[in-house]
Amino acid sequence: MVTIKDISKKCGYSSATVSKALNGGADINQKTVEHILNVAKGMGYFPNAVARALKTNRTYNLGVLFVDKTFSGLAHEYFSSVLNSFKVEAERLGYDITFISRNINRVGMSYLDHCHYRGCDGVVIASIDFSDPDVVELVQSNIPIVTIDHVFNECTSILSDNVQSVKDLVTHVYNKGHRKIAFIHGEDTSVTRKRLGSFHRTCSNLGIDVQSEYLRAAIYHDPKSSGLATRELLALKNRPSCILYPDDFSILGGITEIERAGLSIPEDISIVGYDGIHLSQVLRPRLTTLRQDTEILGREAAAQLVDAIENPKSYIPQQIVVPGTVIAGETVKQLILAGNTHIFPIYASIFKEDINEKSISYCVGSAFAGHFRRIRAGRD
Amino acid sequence: MVTIKDISKKCGYSSATVSKALNGGADINQKTVEHILNVAKGMGYFPNAVARALKTNRTYNLGVLFVDKTFSGLAHEYFSSVLNSFKVEAERLGYDITFISRNINRVGMSYLDHCHYRGCDGVVIASIDFSDPDVVELVQSNIPIVTIDHVFNECTSILSDNVQSVKDLVTHVYNKGHRKIAFIHGEDTSVTRKRLGSFHRTCSNLGIDVQSEYLRAAIYHDPKSSGLATRELLALKNRPSCILYPDDFSILGGITEIERAGLSIPEDISIVGYDGIHLSQVLRPRLTTLRQDTEILGREAAAQLVDAIENPKSYIPQQIVVPGTVIAGETVKQLILAGNTHIFPIYASIFKEDINEKSISYCVGSAFAGHFRRIRAGRD
DNA sequence: TTGTAGGCGTTATCAG
DNA sequence: CTGATAACGCCTACAA
Numbered sequence: 001m002v003t004i005k006d007i008s009k010k011c012g013y014s015s016a017t018v019s020k021a022l023n024g025g026a027d028i029n030q031k032t033v034e035h036i037l038n039v040a041k042g043m044g045y046f047p048n049a050v051a052r053a054l055k056t057n058r059t060y061n062l063g064v065l066f067v068d069k070t071f072s073g074l075a076h077e078y079f080s081s082v083l084n085s086f087k088v089e090a091e092r093l094g095y096d097i098t099f100i101s102r103n104i105n106r107v108g109m110s111y112l113d114h115c116h117y118r119g120c121d122g123v124v125i126a127s128i129d130f131s132d133p134d135v136v137e138l139v140q141s142n143i144p145i146v147t148i149d150h151v152f153n154e155c156t157s158i159l160s161d162n163v164q165s166v167k168d169l170v171t172h173v174y175n176k177g178h179r180k181i182a183f184i185h186g187e188d189t190s191v192t193r194k195r196l197g198s199f200h201r202t203c204s205n206l207g208i209d210v211q212s213e214y215l216r217a218a219i220y221h222d223p224k225s226s227g228l229a230t231r232e233l234l235a236l237k238n239r240p241s242c243i244l245y246p247d248d249f250s251i252l253g254g255i256t257e258i259e260r261a262g263l264s265i266p267e268d269i270s271i272v273g274y275d276g277i278h279l280s281q282v283l284r285p286r287l288t289t290l291r292q293d294t295e296i297l298g299r300e301a302a303a304q305l306v307d308a309i310e311n312p313k314s315y316i317p318q319q320i321v322v323p324g325t326v327i328a329g330e331t332v333k334q335l336i337l338a339g340n341t342h343i344f345p346i347y348a349s350i351f352k353e354d355i356n357e358k359s360i361s362y363c364v365g366s367a368f369a370g371h372f373r374r375i376r377a378g379r380d
Numbered sequence: 381m382v383t384i385k386d387i388s389k390k391c392g393y394s395s396a397t398v399s400k401a402l403n404g405g406a407d408i409n410q411k412t413v414e415h416i417l418n419v420a421k422g423m424g425y426f427p428n429a430v431a432r433a434l435k436t437n438r439t440y441n442l443g444v445l446f447v448d449k450t451f452s453g454l455a456h457e458y459f460s461s462v463l464n465s466f467k468v469e470a471e472r473l474g475y476d477i478t479f480i481s482r483n484i485n486r487v488g489m490s491y492l493d494h495c496h497y498r499g500c501d502g503v504v505i506a507s508i509d510f511s512d513p514d515v516v517e518l519v520q521s522n523i524p525i526v527t528i529d530h531v532f533n534e535c536t537s538i539l540s541d542n543v544q545s546v547k548d549l550v551t552h553v554y555n556k557g558h559r560k561i562a563f564i565h566g567e568d569t570s571v572t573r574k575r576l577g578s579f580h581r582t583c584s585n586l587g588i589d590v591q592s593e594y595l596r597a598a599i600y601h602d603p604k605s606s607g608l609a610t611r612e613l614l615a616l617k618n619r620p621s622c623i624l625y626p627d628d629f630s631i632l633g634g635i636t637e638i639e640r641a642g643l644s645i646p647e648d649i650s651i652v653g654y655d656g657i658h659l660s661q662v663l664r665p666r667l668t669t670l671r672q673d674t675e676i677l678g679r680e681a682a683a684q685l686v687d688a689i690e691n692p693k694s695y696i697p698q699q700i701v702v703p704g705t706v707i708a709g710e711t712v713k714q715l716i717l718a719g720n721t722h723i724f725p726i727y728a729s730i731f732k733e734d735i736n737e738k739s740i741s742y743c744v745g746s747a748f749a750g751h752f753r754r755i756r757a758g759r760d
Numbered sequence: 761t762t763g764t765a766g767g768c769g770t771t772a773t774c775a776g
Numbered sequence: 777c778t779g780a781t782a783a784c785g786c787c788t789a790c791a792a
Contacts, residue, residue, distance in 0.1 A: 001496060003785055014763045019787060029761060046493050050433045051785035054768050059430065074454060074464040075658070084454040087479065094485030096498060098476050099467065105474030113426050116381060118476060252662050278455070282632050284664060383769060394779045399771060409777060431769035434784045 002043045011039045022047070053119055062090050062305060063120035065100040065111055065138070068127045069187060070221045077249065077277045078221075078294065079127055082148065085298025086124060093306045095121070102134070112138045122305045124148065127220075130189070144308040144315075146301050149191050156308060156317045158301045160292045162191055165324040166198035166244075169272060169290050172326050173242050174206050177335030178270065181208065182240035184229045184254070186220035186247070199244075211238075220246050223253030230257040234269075241270060242332060248273035248280040248289055255283075266333035276327055285330035292324050382423045391419045402427070433499055442470050442685060443500035445480040445491055445518070448507045449567060450601045457629065457657040458601075458674065459507055462528065465678025466504060473686045475501070482514070492518045502685045504528065507600075510569070524688040524695075526681050529571050536688060536697045538681045540672045542571055545704040546578035546624075549652060549670050552706050553622050554586050557715030558650065561588065562620035564609045564634070566600035566627070579624075591618075600626050603633030610634040614641050614649075622650035622712060628660040628669055635663075646713035656707055665710035672704050 004022070008015040013036060020028050021036035022045075053059040064086070066079055074080055087097055100114050100123065111134045115123055126148035128135055139145055145155040149162075173181055183199050186192050196215075203210045213236060216229035226245055230253065233240055245251040251273045255265065263269050265285060273280050276291025300320055308315045384402070388395040393416060400408050401416035402425075433439040444466070446459055454460055470477055480494050480503065491514045495503055506528035508515060519525055525535040529542075553561055563579050566572050576595075583590045593616060596609035606625055610633065613620055625631040631653045635645065643649050645665060653660050656671025680700055688695045 001785095004787095005785075015786080016764075016788080017762055020762090023787085027761065032761080044493075046489065046497050048434075048499070048785055049497050050430055050439065050499050051768095052787075053430045054428075054434050054770090054785080055787050057768080074460045074467070075457075077455075077457070080454045080460055087454070088483075091479075091481055091483045092485075096478050096484065098478065099471075101471055103468075103471045104476065105472075109426065113424075117426050117429050119428070119430050279659060279662070282659070283662070381769095384771095385769075395769090396771080396773095396780075397778055399769095400778090403771080407777060412777080428769055431784090432771075434768090434786090435770045435772085437784080 001048070002045045003048070004045075007036065007040050007043060007045060010043065011036055057119070058121055059119040060095050061118060061120050062095050062097045062302070063100040063115050063118070063123035063143075064097050065123055065125045065135075066127050067101075067129075068221055069129070069219055072221055076127070076221060077279060078247065078275045078292070081277070081294035082126065082298040082301075085295050086302045087298075089299040089302035090306070093302065095302075095306065110134045110137060112141050112143075115141075115143055122146070122309045124301050124305055125150075144305060144312070146305040146308070148297060148301055151190065151319060154317060156304045157319050158297050158304065159319060159321045160191075160297060161321045161323045162194040163198040165274075165290045165292075165326075166195045167202045168324075168326050169244065169274075170199060170202040171206070172288075172328065173244075173270070173272060173332055174208070176270075176332050178242040178332070179208055180211075180214070180238070180240040180242070182214040182216070182233050182243045184216045184218050184226055184233075184243060184245050186218060186250075188217075214240055218246055218250065221249050223250050223256070225253070226250035227253030227257045230254040231261075234258070234261050234263070239269075241335065242272065243269065244272045244274075246274060248275045248277045248287060251287065266331050270332040272332060276325070280329070281327070287327075288329035288332045289327050290324045291327050293322050296322050381428070382425045383428070384425075387416065387420050387423060387425060390423065391416055437499070439499040439501055440475050441498060441500050442475050442477045442682070443480040443495050443498070443503035443523075444477050445503055445505045445515075446507050447481075447509075448601055449509070449599055452601055456507070456601060457659060458627065458655045458672070461657070461674035462506065462678040462681075465675045466682045467678075469679040469682035470686070473682065475682075475686065490514045490517060492521050492523075495521075495523055502526070502689045504681050504685055505530075524685060524692070526685040526688070528677060528681055531570065531699060534697060536684045537699050538677050538684065539699060539701050540571075540677060541701045541703045542574040543578040545654075545670045545672075545706075546575045547582045548704075548706045549624065549654075550579060550582040551586070552668075552708065553624075553650070553652060553712055554588070556650075556712050558622040558712070559588055560591075560594070560618070560620045560622070562594040562596070562613050562623045564596045564598050564606055564613075564623060564625050566598060566630075568597075594620055598626055598630060601629050603630050603636070605633070606630035607633030607637045610637040611641075614638070614643070620649075621715065622652065624652045624654075626654060628653035628655045628657045628667060631667065646711050650712040652712060656705070660709070661707070667707075668709035668712045669707050670704045671707050673702050676702050 004015045004018050008018045013032065017028065017032065018036055021033045022040060049060065064083065068076055068079070090097055098118050098120060100111050102109055102111065102114070104114060109117070115138065120143065122144035123138065124146045125135065130150045139152050139155065147155060147157040149159055151157045170181065181203070185196055200210060216232060218225040218229045230243065233243060234257070243254065245254055251271060254271060258265060258269060265271055273287045273289035276289050280287035280289045300322065304320070384395045384398050388398045393412065397408065397412065398416055401413045402420060429440065444463065446463070448456055448459070467477055478498050478500060480491050482489055482491065482494070484494060489497065495518065500523065502524035503518065504526045505515065510530045519532050519535065527535060527537040529539055531537045550561065561583070565576055580590060596612060598605040598609045610623065613623060614637070623634065625634055631651060634651060638645060638649060645651055653667045653669035656669050660667035660669045680702070684700070
């Protein structure tokens with residue numbers, strides 16, 4: 001491990017001068033800089049992140065906090081996608097990532113403790129019980145935080161547009177002729193509330209009377225609970241013609257249950273997922289679902305977090321809403337209705353596979369402006 | 381951030397004494413220890429990993445190097461499973477993990493540079509082009525390394541039992557009556573060679589003459605290339621009755637191609653995957669495949685790596701072989717043969733869904749002994 | 761423009 | 777048993 005001291009010896013300058021040259025200090029001879037840089041490169045020098053961190057209090061490490069109710073960890077396909085995109089962007093900006101957990105060495109360490117212990121410059125939080133006191137403690141600390149799909153007043157959040165998405169989804173199903181629409185939703189979170197609210201409002205606007213027995217609670221990413229709810233729905237006297245599920249993964253429990261009942265999809269019953277994970281498009285029949293843009297969600301979370309870290313004075317926390325896209329698969333049957341066949345217009349980006357730059361302007365405010373400016377400028 | 385100095389002030393002992401008390405030093409009054417520990421806990425003290433690392437050269441950070449040919453990142457379901465299990469075990473042992481890449485801040489940093497930069501105590505390497513000079517450089521450094529599914533003389537490797545697994549798979553297919561067995565394999569790696577070798581040997585033992593046109597090269601985790609190979613196989617005059625694929629993910633390309641040709645699975649053609657990822661069991665028909673035990677692979681990689689780090693003198697690098705399990709799905713048709721109907725006995729663990737403790741003894745040597753001893757002892 | 765000196769929080773050595 | 781002191785590699789006033 002070659003250090004600054006080694007370089008300093010080799011080229012005759014003091015370690016202070018070397019340090020300045022390496023970090024692009026202003027008050028230093030250009031010629032000297034070049035020389036030192038050459039020697040450093042020749043010796044294969046790389047800074048020691050640990051030593052630098054001790055001095056500067058900046059580790060260039062971002063914490064990632066993710067714990068879902070089913071403890072899927074990295075096996076959670078939706079989260080893995082978001083995280084991967086987060087990671088790629090973070091690395092591009094010069095940061096590594098560290099998973100935050102409470103299980104390090106089995107010591108009773110809170111999330112905040114772990115962050116301090118590792119000196120995370122910032123933390124992204126996703127898919128967790130946001131009412132957990134440990135999470136609250138972390139959010140209220142002075143570490144920059146970005147949350148995904150949950151809003152805290154104090155910090156930036158990246159939000160999938162759940163309201164619009166559920167509206168699109170319900171409208172899509174409605175346009176296919178469905179009126180008896182059931183909704184199996186996940187556990188009580190702000191996301192669930194938004195989806196439920198949007199479900200009610202959209203139905204109401206479309207003139208559908210929502211039956212309370214069509215609403216069932218399950219758990220996200222848990223096929224078993226969705227399967228159970230499905231069984232209950234199938235047992236109803238007046239059973240729904242279409243069921244919306246919490247996500248593409250838990251819908252598997254529903255499919256199993258429907259098959260077990262001897263029904264076929266979509267002939268006997270239509271189903272709709274959520275997330276648009278890869279799995280949803282390799283199932284047969286291909287799932288009708290809502291694709292959340294994990295690419296943008298992750299990337300933007302990283303970009304915002306780094307922005308907040310590097311510009312603590314001028315950074316303004318904000319809510320960034322990322323639109324989703326209905327993917328019209330093969331699991332919603334076209335029903336022939338006696339009367340009303342009016343087709344309702346729906347969201348502009350619907351049916352489009354990819355979000356292009358245009359659709360990004362759907363985002364609230366000009367959240368992306370800075371981001372794209374940064375990318376174009378090729379910051380380093 | 382409360383430091384040792386704060387504690388030292390508060391309870392009147394020097395920082396040296398406090399440090400010793402905190403780290404369980406030997407030559408120190410038990411009463412003093414208790415007192416200091418109390419005060420520390422009261423003040424909510426947690427050590428600063430960065431400062432400690434600078435002094436001790438131990439970061440309690442494990443590097444993870446994973447780059448597959450299709451750049452799937454964390455979206456690679458098989459690897460995600462291994463990694464998740466690796467992560468859980470690492471955390472249990474007091475380590476965090478850091479992803480190693482070459483893209484940090486877009487500086488030209490080799491893998492080894494990144495490891496040094498972050499001061500990784502050890503590195504696990506998986507699913508990468510092991511002939512990459514950067515990888516070789518890393519392996520030849522003095523950082524403890526554990527590789528997954530590749531053997532370097534100098535370091536421990538955790539190996540899925542490819543030879544036995546392919547033998548089991550081919551025998552299974554043979555027992556179902558198949559004689560015209562094609563094999564689409566991944567790019568040239570040591571794993572591929574083992575699988576190919578085992579394929580040839582098993583066929584030979586079973587009296588099958590392997591047609592060279594039945595062997596096709598594709599790329600792991602790349603549905604497109606497997607699709608292409610499938611198309612070629614289907615176009616053969618004497619087409620195979622069963623195709624083995626590189627993995628469960630790339631088999632999707634094969635399925636698409638088979639459907640496109642108007643053939644049905646398994647009626648017209650049988651197919652077999654590899655890995656046993658979750659996806660394979662939610663497809664319809666359910667895939668016949670080989671389940672690799674990602675749980676054990678990841679856990680053991682972490683356990684071995686930490687062992688190597690913490691006992692540099694006594695640690696002996698070794699190869700640990702983890703058995704796989706044939707999962708009999710619905711994609712291999714039972715053929716009725718005119719003559720020979722002898723059923724060959726196959727691997728003991730075949731058809732079992734879960735590896736239980738007994739089957740662990742299949743592992744080469746007593747690799748697990750230390751591991752389980754450690755777990756039972758509840759080390760901390 | 762360059763160099764000196766001190767300190768970030770921790771641990772290790774060695775003397776008291 | 778306890779404490780003073782130095783050092784890990786780097787950065788940064790401040791002095792030269």
